[in-house]
Amino acid sequence: MCSERRKFVVILALFFSTFAFSLTICIDPGHQKEADLTLEPIAPGSETTKARVSTGTRGSSTGIPEYVFNLEFSFMLRDRLLQEGYEVVMTRDSHDVNISNVERAKIANEANADLCIRVHADYSSDSSLKGFMLLIPSETSAQSPLIYSDSKKAAEKIMASLLQIDGIDSLGIRPRDDITGFNWSEVPVLIFEAGFMSNPEEDVLLSTRDYREKLVEALVTGIEDYFLTK
Structure with a gap:
C-alpha cells in the first residue's frame, strides 16, 4: 500500500476510534478435523x-489437509487485520471442533x-x-436482498x-445459490x-509462508478498499 493511502487509512481508523466505532470481520476457516x-x-x-x-481436500504434493491450511492462513489474516485496527471474530481456532455451516453463519450474524x-x-x-477464485451469494440466495x-x-x-x-492465476468471481x-x-x-491443492505446483506454493503473506496482504488491502467506498 502506498504511503499516502496508508496515511489516509490510519486517519480514518483514528476517526472511527474517536467515536468508539470499529469494523468487525468474521473469519471462517473452512472445514474441521472430522467431517x-x-x-x-x-x-x-x-x-x-x-x-x-464436509471433509475438505488434501494437498496432492504436500499432503497437508485443507482444514489445516485454512486455519493456519486464517490466523495470519486475523493477525494482520488486528494490526490494522479491525475487530476479528473467528468461527474456530482449533481443529477438534464440530461447528456446522449454519452455526458458522450464525456466529457472523450474532457478531453483526x-x-x-x-x-x-x-x-x-x-x-x-x-x-484462486472468490465465491459470493447469488442474487437469488435466501438473504440476497440484504447482502448481495x-x-x-x-x-x-x-x-x-x-x-x-x-504471476497469480485467477478464476474470477462466481455467484452461488447452493452454499449453506x-x-x-x-x-x-x-x-x-x-488455490487448488489438487494441482501439485499450486499446492506447494500455498504451503510457503511468502506466498501466504502475499495473499494476506492483498486481502487486507482489498478489505480496506471496500470499506473506504462505503
Missing part, C-alpha cells in the same frame, strides 16, 4: 439439506460482522487446473488487489478459494 455428514437445511425454511460440514471471509482451498479432478450488493462489491475490491500479485453459509448469512460474505 459431520449429518444433514442441515441449506437455507432457512428449505427442505433441501446438505452435510453439516461488517464482512465475513470464509477461507478455503480447492480441488479438481483435473490436476492442471489452478488459480455488498458481498459483490467486497469481492470486486479484493479481486482487484489479488490481481496485483505477480451464504444462504444463512445476514451479513456480507464471500469465500476465498486460495
Whole structure:
C-alpha cells in the first residue's frame, strides 16, 4: 500500500476510534478435523439439506489437509487485520471442533460482522487446473436482498488487489445459490478459494509462508478498499 493511502487509512481508523466505532470481520476457516455428514437445511425454511460440514481436500504434493491450511492462513489474516485496527471474530481456532455451516453463519450474524471471509482451498479432478477464485451469494440466495450488493462489491475490491500479485492465476468471481453459509448469512460474505491443492505446483506454493503473506496482504488491502467506498 502506498504511503499516502496508508496515511489516509490510519486517519480514518483514528476517526472511527474517536467515536468508539470499529469494523468487525468474521473469519471462517473452512472445514474441521472430522467431517459431520449429518444433514442441515441449506437455507432457512428449505427442505433441501446438505452435510453439516464436509471433509475438505488434501494437498496432492504436500499432503497437508485443507482444514489445516485454512486455519493456519486464517490466523495470519486475523493477525494482520488486528494490526490494522479491525475487530476479528473467528468461527474456530482449533481443529477438534464440530461447528456446522449454519452455526458458522450464525456466529457472523450474532457478531453483526461488517464482512465475513470464509477461507478455503480447492480441488479438481483435473490436476492442471489452478488459480484462486472468490465465491459470493447469488442474487437469488435466501438473504440476497440484504447482502448481495455488498458481498459483490467486497469481492470486486479484493479481486482487484489479488490481481496485483505477480504471476497469480485467477478464476474470477462466481455467484452461488447452493452454499449453506451464504444462504444463512445476514451479513456480507464471500469465500476465498486460495488455490487448488489438487494441482501439485499450486499446492506447494500455498504451503510457503511468502506466498501466504502475499495473499494476506492483498486481502487486507482489498478489505480496506471496500470499506473506504462505503
